[in-house]
Amino acid sequence: MSAVAVRAGALSCRAGPPAMRLRLAVLGLLALMLVMALPGFLTANHLLCVLRQACLVFLPAAGFTLVALHGGLDRSIAANVALSGGMAAAAFTGTGSAWLASAAGTACGCLIGLLNAALITAPRLPPFLVSGSMVWIGQGWAGWFTASGTVAGIPAAPHTAGSGPASAVLLPLLLTALVLGASALITRGTGRLRARRNAGRAALRARRGGPTLQQRRLSACCAGGLLVALASLASPAAAGPAGTDPCTELMLKAIAAALWGGVPLSGRGGSLPGAFAGALMLSLVLDSLQGLGIGASGQGLATGALVILAALSDAPACRRSAGRPLPHANDRRHA
Amino acid sequence: MVRDDRSAQSGGHTGMVWWSGGRPRLAGTAALLGLSWSAFALFTPGFTRMANQRDVLLHASILLLLALPMALIVRAGSLDLSMGAALGLCSVLLGRVQSSIGSPALAVAAALCAALAVGALNGTLVASFARPPSVVTLATMAIAQGLASVAATAQGTPVMPMHLEDQVPGLAWPLGLAGAAWAALHLLLYRTRFGTRLVVPAGDGAATHGAGASLRDPLVWVHVLGGAGVGLAALPMAARAGSDPMPAQGLEFDAIAAVAIGGVTPRRGPASLAATLHGVLVVSLLRNGLSLYWLPASMQVFAIGALVAAVLGIERLRTAA
Numbered sequence: 001m002s003a004v005a006v007r008a009g010a011l012s013c014r015a016g017p018p019a020m021r022l023r024l025a026v027l028g029l030l031a032l033m034l035v036m037a038l039p040g041f042l043t044a045n046h047l048l049c050v051l052r053q054a055c056l057v058f059l060p061a062a063g064f065t066l067v068a069l070h071g072g073l074d075r076s077i078a079a080n081v082a083l084s085g086g087m088a089a090a091a092f093t094g095t096g097s098a099w100l101a102s103a104a105g106t107a108c109g110c111l112i113g114l115l116n117a118a119l120i121t122a123p124r125l126p127p128f129l130v131s132g133s134m135v136w137i138g139q140g141w142a143g144w145f146t147a148s149g150t151v152a153g154i155p156a157a158p159h160t161a162g163s164g165p166a167s168a169v170l171l172p173l174l175l176t177a178l179v180l181g182a183s184a185l186i187t188r189g190t191g192r193l194r195a196r197r198n199a200g201r202a203a204l205r206a207r208r209g210g211p212t213l214q215q216r217r218l219s220a221c222c223a224g225g226l227l228v229a230l231a232s233l234a235s236p237a238a239a240g241p242a243g244t245d246p247c248t249e250l251m252l253k254a255i256a257a258a259l260w261g262g263v264p265l266s267g268r269g270g271s272l273p274g275a276f277a278g279a280l281m282l283s284l285v286l287d288s289l290q291g292l293g294i295g296a297s298g299q300g301l302a303t304g305a306l307v308i309l310a311a312l313s314d315a316p317a318c319r320r321s322a323g324r325p326l327p328h329a330n331d332r333r334h335a
Numbered sequence: 336m337v338r339d340d341r342s343a344q345s346g347g348h349t350g351m352v353w354w355s356g357g358r359p360r361l362a363g364t365a366a367l368l369g370l371s372w373s374a375f376a377l378f379t380p381g382f383t384r385m386a387n388q389r390d391v392l393l394h395a396s397i398l399l400l401l402a403l404p405m406a407l408i409v410r411a412g413s414l415d416l417s418m419g420a421a422l423g424l425c426s427v428l429l430g431r432v433q434s435s436i437g438s439p440a441l442a443v444a445a446a447l448c449a450a451l452a453v454g455a456l457n458g459t460l461v462a463s464f465a466r467p468p469s470v471v472t473l474a475t476m477a478i479a480q481g482l483a484s485v486a487a488t489a490q491g492t493p494v495m496p497m498h499l500e501d502q503v504p505g506l507a508w509p510l511g512l513a514g515a516a517w518a519a520l521h522l523l524l525y526r527t528r529f530g531t532r533l534v535v536p537a538g539d540g541a542a543t544h545g546a547g548a549s550l551r552d553p554l555v556w557v558h559v560l561g562g563a564g565v566g567l568a569a570l571p572m573a574a575r576a577g578s579d580p581m582p583a584q585g586l587e588f589d590a591i592a593a594v595a596i597g598g599v600t601p602r603r604g605p606a607s608l609a610a611t612l613h614g615v616l617v618v619s620l621l622r623n624g625l626s627l628y629w630l631p632a633s634m635q636v637f638a639i640g641a642l643v644a645a646v647l648g649i650e651r652l653r654t655a656a
Contacts, residue, residue, distance in 0.1 A: 073469055131469075136588060137644070140637025252477050255470060265467050297488070301481025307474035311466045 023262065023277040030284050038291045050283050055172035058279035059231035060254035061261065062179055063224035065275045067113075068263050070220045075131040076116055077228050077254055078247035079138025084109040085232035086142045102233055109229020110222045112138060117221035121214045172234040176276065179227065183272040252303050257282045259310035282306065360598040364613035367596070367646075371617050375624035382627060393575060395619040396513035399612065400568035401590040402597075403520050404561040406611045408468075409594050411557045412601040413461050416472040418565055418587035420479035421453040423580025425569030427486045430578025446573075447566035453479055454562020458555035476587075483580035509571035516567060520560075521608065529553060588636070593618045595643045598650065617642075 034041050041047075060077050067074040088105030092098060112134060119130045231250070261278025263270035285306070286299050294302075375382045401418050408415050425446040433442040453475055460471045524530035532553050576582040596614035597607065618639060625635045 073467055075469055075473075134640075136592070136636045136640025140633045140635070140640060142633070249477075252473060255473065259470075265470060297481045297484035299481075300477045301485070304474040304477030304481065307470065307477070308460065311460070311470055311474070312464060315464045315466065 023260075023274065023281070027277060027281055027284070030281060034284060034288050034291075038288065041291075046287075050280075050287050052172050053287070054276070054280040054283040055176040056231060056234060057250070057253045057257045057282060058176050058276045059172070059179065059234065060228045060250060061257035061275040061279050062183075062272050063113075063227035063231075064254050064258045065261070065263050065270045065272060066220045066227065067224040068258065068265075069270055070217045072117075072120070072217070072221070073131075073265075074113075074116070074221070074224055074228075075251075076112060076134040076138060077251040079135045079142070080109055080112045080225055080228040081232040081247045081250055082142035083112065083138045084229035088229075088233055105233050106226055106229045109225040109227075109232070111225070113221040113223070113225020113228075114218060116225070117218045121217055175230050175234055179230075180272060180276060249300060249303075252300070252307065253279075253282060253286075256303050256307045256310065259307060259314065264314050265311060361607055361610050361613070364597060364610045364617070368613045368617050368620070371620045371624075375620060375627075379624050379627050382624060387623065387627070391616075391619050391623045393509055393571065394622065395615050396509040397568050397571050397575070398586065398589055398593060398619055399513045399615045400516055400564045400571075401561075401586060402593040402611055402615045403516060403608065404557065404564040405587070405590040406594045406597065406599045406608065407520075407557040408561050409591070409599050409601055411554050413554055413558065414468040414472060414591075415454075415457060415558065415561050416469065416587055417453060417457060417476040417479055418561065418590060419584050420476040420483065420580075420587075421450055421562070421565045422569055422572055422583035422586060424453070424479045424483040424486070425450050425566055426573040426576070426578050426583060427483045427580050429569055429573045431486055443570065446569045447563070450564075450566030450569065451559060451562040454559045454565070455555070457561070458558030461558065462554035480580070480584075487578070487580055509574075512567060512571065516564065517608070517612070524608075529556065585636070589618050589622070589639065592639050592643050596646050 064074055084105040087108045088101045091104035092101035116130060116134055257279035258275050260281050261274035289299050289302055381387060428449050429442045429446045432445045433439060457472055457475055460466045461468045572583055593614035594611055596617055597611035621638060622635055625638060
């Protein structure tokens with residue numbers, strides 16, 4: 001994670017306070033409209049449900065953001081969710097230990113992220129084929145591993161940890177708070193590092209040797225895989241069945257949240273708090289659609305349209321910044 | 336297996352523009368195809384039956400209609416993940432229009448228009464707005480899936496009442512359709528300026544000078560071609576599986592796998608339509624042979640992914656050597 005820590009200094013460099021304020025304003029406006037349109041919106045249970053949905057979308061969106069910061073687009077989120085969730089569920093039924101199950105799931109997620117990055121950077125295979133192969137292998141293996149169904153034998157308490165009305169919110173919310181807190185700490189830490197470097201310690205750091213660009217990418221993909229695996233642990237819908245549909249749907253929501261949270265598709269910025277704001281916005285929109293009686297098909301259609309809208313709105317900014325160097329481009333010795 | 340004339344004009348880039356050549360790759364994919372067929376013929380009961388071989392060819396003809404434009408799309412540096420969902424949407428539209436209006440011609444026209452619209456949307460977003468194809472086509476996949484689902488469940492899933500396989504005696508018409516698409520694409524690539532711009536990789540100034548334009552315009556049109564392929568593939572798909580969007584889901588992965596096995600890479604290296612055909616046949620054989628062992632779809636996907644990874648690894652070792 002140290003490499004990510006160094007790189008994470010760029011997490012907030014493009015999504016500054018004005019952009020975040022704009023997102024918060026849109027979020028507030030959306031919430032106000034929903035309060036006026038839907039009578040039961042302000043009830044505690046309903047708000048908790050929206051918050052839980054936002055947290056479940058935020059975790060893979062954060063993983064997507066980390067990988068996007070290094071110029072990559074992770075298409076293997078769905079496979080990662082399916083495989084990590086299946087592994088964790090199987091480990092739990094086999095050992096009865098929630099800790100071992102969590103370790104198995106997160107290790108699986110990290111491994112998938114590492115494999116993705118290693119295959120792209122070392123033998124320089126085409127990224128779309130690497131992530132495509134990972135989708136095939138991951139989902140195929142997950143389908144075989146869980147016999148294309150829900151893993152049976154999981155006791156009620158952990159299985160419902162992510163799904164009940166009130167206590168269920170705890171696990172996704174806790175994980176989200178942990179991730180956001182860690183990202184804030186890392187960003188502050190790297191800010192201090194930069195300040196020290198500016199004060200004249202660059203030579204010392206250069207002698208010690210910093211992480212290379214490839215190491216940073218590996219670390220970012222590993223951390224991204226870990227976050228996606230956390231989403232699979234927190235979401236019973238993803239942890240049980242290994243079907244492609246729920247996982248692909250979660251991946252699309254994660255991409256939509258990351259884009260609406262300010263991750264440019266050029267990979268030149270973005271922030272984890274922004275991704276959380278995007279996840280909250282998406283959850284509110286989908287919740288309002290559900291309130292209007294629009295089913296899963298319509299919600300999927302709306303998510304796709306939101307992704308296209310976000311991608312289009314991002315186009316002018318990407319064109320403007322096309323000439324600018326990437327935040328790490330001046331670090332050529334690492335490349 | 337004829338070297339394209341334009342490769343000579345490009346001078347010094349012969350390895351890049353052998354669209355109908357690339358002998359080592361072609362020999363490799365042909366060997367893989369022969370090996371796959373022989374292995375299944377030897378060890379899989381019922382594989383060599385005529386009905387089963389016909390089934391393989393029918394599946395291959397549908398896949399070829401998707402893989403041929405996918406090869407062009409990948410060659411142009413793009414990707415299309417929405418083909419399977421668009422194919423499902425077209426299948427539903429075929430059945431819906433056919434059952435409500437009663438006109439097969441109108442049904443086919445509606446399906447083709449829908450497929451072309453999806454392709455044009457993809458091409459515009461990818462080329463004109465320079466958006467990443469994997470994100471854009473994933474979004475259009477969700478939109479097409481949503482539309483297909485809404486259309487299919489509006490009044491129950493309609494079933495395509497046509498059994499078009501028997502319309503042309505002695506010849507399975509999907510094979511004829513795929514063959515015609517192959518011939519048309521071949522002519523387009525080697526006898527038109529559009530083909531020249533697409534075949535010659537980016538950066539080959541001498542060759543693209545004659546064509547007179549960048550690769551941006553072809554990028555839109557290859558996606559439209561992808562839509563046309565989807566619209567054509569919807570006919571045999573609906574005739575084979577009815578107007579159900581589910582069987583078409585995930586076919587884009589098979590098409591990408593066939594293209595990868597055929598050795599098509601974005602904007603560089605040799606690429607061959609014949610090798611893509613071999614890739615299509617290998618994927619179809621694998622699907623069919625593994626389903627004869629009653630292996631679930633997930634394991635078939637795993638096997639295809641593992642095969643693609645192995646082919647890529649071998650190719651990487653070969654080029655490194």
